[in-house]
Amino acid sequence: MSAIVVGHKNPDTDSIVSAIAVADFMSKRGVTAVPYAQGKVPPETAFVLERFGFAAPALLPSVAGQKLILVDHSDRGQAPEDLDKAELLGIVDHHKLGDITTSSPLFFWAQPVGCTCTVIKGMYDFYGIEIPRNIAGIMLCAILSDTLIFKSPTTTDEDRKAVQTLARIAGVEDYAALGMEMFVVKSAVAGVPGRELLFRDYKDFEMNGKKVGVGQLEVVDLGLLDGVKDDLRKAVQEAKAEGRHTVMLLLTDIMKEGSELLLCSDDAELGKKVFTTADTWLPGVMSRKKDVVPKLEAAFK
Amino acid sequence: MSAIVVGHKNPDTDSIVSAIAVADFMSKRGVTAVPYAQGKVPPETAFVLERFGFAAPALLPSVAGQKLILVDHSDRGQAPEDLDKAELLGIVDHHKLGDITTSSPLFFWAQPVGCTCTVIKGMYDFYGIEIPRNIAGIMLCAILSDTLIFKSPTTTDEDRKAVQTLARIAGVEDYAALGMEMFVVKSAVAGVPGRELLFRDYKDFEMNGKKVGVGQLEVVDLGLLDGVKDDLRKAVQEAKAEGRHTVMLLLTDIMKEGSELLLCSDDAELGKKVFTTADTWLPGVMSRKKDVVPKLEAAFK
Numbered sequence: 358m359s360a361i362v363v364g365h366k367n368p369d370t371d372s373i374v375s376a377i378a379v380a381d382f383m384s385k386r387g388v389t390a391v392p393y394a395q396g397k398v399p400p401e402t403a404f405v406l407e408r409f410g411f412a413a414p415a416l417l418p419s420v421a422g423q424k425l426i427l428v429d430h431s432d433r434g435q436a437p438e439d440l441d442k443a444e445l446l447g448i449v450d451h452h453k454l455g456d457i458t459t460s461s462p463l464f465f466w467a468q469p470v471g472c473t474c475t476v477i478k479g480m481y482d483f484y485g486i487e488i489p490r491n492i493a494g495i496m497l498c499a500i501l502s503d504t505l506i507f508k509s510p511t512t513t514d515e516d517r518k519a520v521q522t523l524a525r526i527a528g529v530e531d532y533a534a535l536g537m538e539m540f541v542v543k544s545a546v547a548g549v550p551g552r553e554l555l556f557r558d559y560k561d562f563e564m565n566g567k568k569v570g571v572g573q574l575e576v577v578d579l580g581l582l583d584g585v586k587d588d589l590r591k592a593v594q595e596a597k598a599e600g601r602h603t604v605m606l607l608l609t610d611i612m613k614e615g616s617e618l619l620l621c622s623d624d625a626e627l628g629k630k631v632f633t634t635a636d637t638w639l640p641g642v643m644s645r646k647k648d649v650v651p652k653l654e655a656a657f658k
Numbered sequence: 659m660s661a662i663v664v665g666h667k668n669p670d671t672d673s674i675v676s677a678i679a680v681a682d683f684m685s686k687r688g689v690t691a692v693p694y695a696q697g698k699v700p701p702e703t704a705f706v707l708e709r710f711g712f713a714a715p716a717l718l719p720s721v722a723g724q725k726l727i728l729v730d731h732s733d734r735g736q737a738p739e740d741l742d743k744a745e746l747l748g749i750v751d752h753h754k755l756g757d758i759t760t761s762s763p764l765f766f767w768a769q770p771v772g773c774t775c776t777v778i779k780g781m782y783d784f785y786g787i788e789i790p791r792n793i794a795g796i797m798l799c800a801i802l803s804d805t806l807i808f809k810s811p812t813t814t815d816e817d818r819k820a821v822q823t824l825a826r827i828a829g830v831e832d833y834a835a836l837g838m839e840m841f842v843v844k845s846a847v848a849g850v851p852g853r854e855l856l857f858r859d860y861k862d863f864e865m866n867g868k869k870v871g872v873g874q875l876e877v878v879d880l881g882l883l884d885g886v887k888d889d890l891r892k893a894v895q896e897a898k899a900e901g902r903h904t905v906m907l908l909l910t911d912i913m914k915e916g917s918e919l920l921l922c923s924d925d926a927e928l929g930k931k932v933f934t935t936a937d938t939w940l941p942g943v944m945s946r947k948k949d950v951v952p953k954l955e956a957a958f959k
Contacts, residue, residue: 432759445755448755448766450766452763453759453760453761453764454746454758454760454764454766455759456757456759457755458733458755459754459755460754460951460952460956461952462753462768462769462771462812462947463755463768463770464768464769464770465749465755465766465767466766466767467764467766468763468765469762469764469765479784482784483780483783483784511763646763651761654761
């Protein structure tokens with residue numbers, strides 16, 4: 358029995374690393390599993406994989422007729438197109454519960470923590486399976502990435518504990534420094550087309566029948582985006598024109614701990630409704646999942 | 659913080675016991691929680707609760723504005739009517755993944771095992787929380803009930819291991835004898851109206867836009883049902899006439915290891931399509947979840 362493990366579209370570090378880690382975990386549980394990616398890995402992820410000696414997972418082939426495990430999402434919009442033709446063995450996630458359903462029982466590991474890799478750390482522990490040194494290294498980076506080095510409001514004690522243990526296993530002495538290195542790589546956006554930056558970490562949601570997209574770019578200093586901001590605005594407008602009700606891009610400054618909002622919507626009042634301010638600088642808004650999507654969904658109800 | 663824990667409609671032993679056990683588990687994790695039931699407990703469950711000194715959980719009030727944990731289901735059809743007005747903290751289940759979605763991250767513990775209580779056993783273990791003796795007793799009974807004392811094809815090694823450990827904690831020496839006692843109580847159907855028996859362990863499914871109901875009665879000897887079979891047939895026909903495309907009742911003989919099928923459907927060929935026989939005795943068919951629902955869903959596709 359062999360299975361495919363894959364994260365969401367527009368993969369981020371957590372999605373890629375979770376696929377690699379769960380494939381390792383499953384193999385040790387007696388199910389041969391291979392990690393794949395639904396898209397090119399972003400620069401931050403490439404840095405992380407290279408640091409710990411992994412190649413980027415291959416692009417996902419058709420999953421029809423395959424055994425499948427999904428990581429870091431549980432909604433159809435983020436899942437492989439031919440999901441219904443696969444046999445879904447399980448899901449590992451840390452997001453809100455999505456709209457995927459199955460005809461047979463499956464495993465589902467989810468916790469309201471900052472990163473899927475924190476959940477996976479618990480899975481290894483539950484079965485008493487040792488985490489390999491290099492897998493611990495990339496899992497550590499995924500947690501630092503998803504929690505913005507613990508600055509995101511999604512961060513929990515479980516994430517902090519997992520980072521401590523994983524850093525020890527991976528032999529990383531200063532994980533905060535490794536996290537900053539990672540975010541400096543992520544912040545290097547000069548010369549990258551606005552459209553590519555918008556879709557790098559981007560999710561489409563179905564909200565009350567309307568298609569709503571939310572992207573996020575996390576940088577160590579918003580000033581780094583000055584040269585590409587016009588391009589980003591244009592990319593947001595274009596994405597909106599492609600049949601979406603709303604497109605939002607959060608430019609998150611992880612040092613200043615807040616986000617600048619680029620917004621294009623059929624509802625001119627939407628920004629004010631969601632954030633109770635017409636200002637485009639949103640102090641404290643760090644997490645799409647915690648600070649934005651629930652409020653956005655409430656505004657669409 | 660206090661939360662409501664509740665299982666599915668037409669509660670069975672697993673649904674009631676899981677609510678009680680998860681409420682205990684949550685309380686030990688710092689979240690005061692109270693178990694409720696979506697209906698009167700059936701005789702088997704009453705026997706189990708009395709044996710280990712528990713009162714039946716109160717009938718579920720409105721969950722609007724409440725923190726909520728669902729056990730033994732993840733689909734709206736089985737959930738409280740005002741689910742959308744509650745804050746869903748988590749789900750513990752062992753069925754196929756249903757259509758419930760959330761706006762915020764939650765915990766989700768599910769495994770493809772024979773009983774939700776087997777999953778709950780793992781939750782206690784994961785956090786190193788001791789299972790109280792009387793809770794272990796009712797969890798043991800729930801697993802014996804759901805797995806038909808390990809005769810159901812849904813039974814896994816995890817269920818068997820959980821039963822061994824729980825029996826030890828509960829001080830039950832002969833768990834198989836306790837299981838048989840339980841099924842003899844369940845088999846006492848004389849004088850109970852057919853409609854009540856049909857809906858005692860009954861689930862409505864949405865299959866390709868059609869409402870399909872499947873009930874199951876598990877007895878130690880089908881002969882015990884001779885006196886009520888006409889009544890059961892009438893109840894199936896009536897339930898069908900109330901706006902359902904199909905109603906199926908499985909009369910399961912746990913000693914002979916098979917089920918007799920009572921079926922009423924808009925599709926006269928449905929029984930044959932699903933079970934590839936026109937015979938009403940179905941050898942080996944023991945589990946609604948494993949032997950019936952997936953094939954039924956395939957037939958409706």
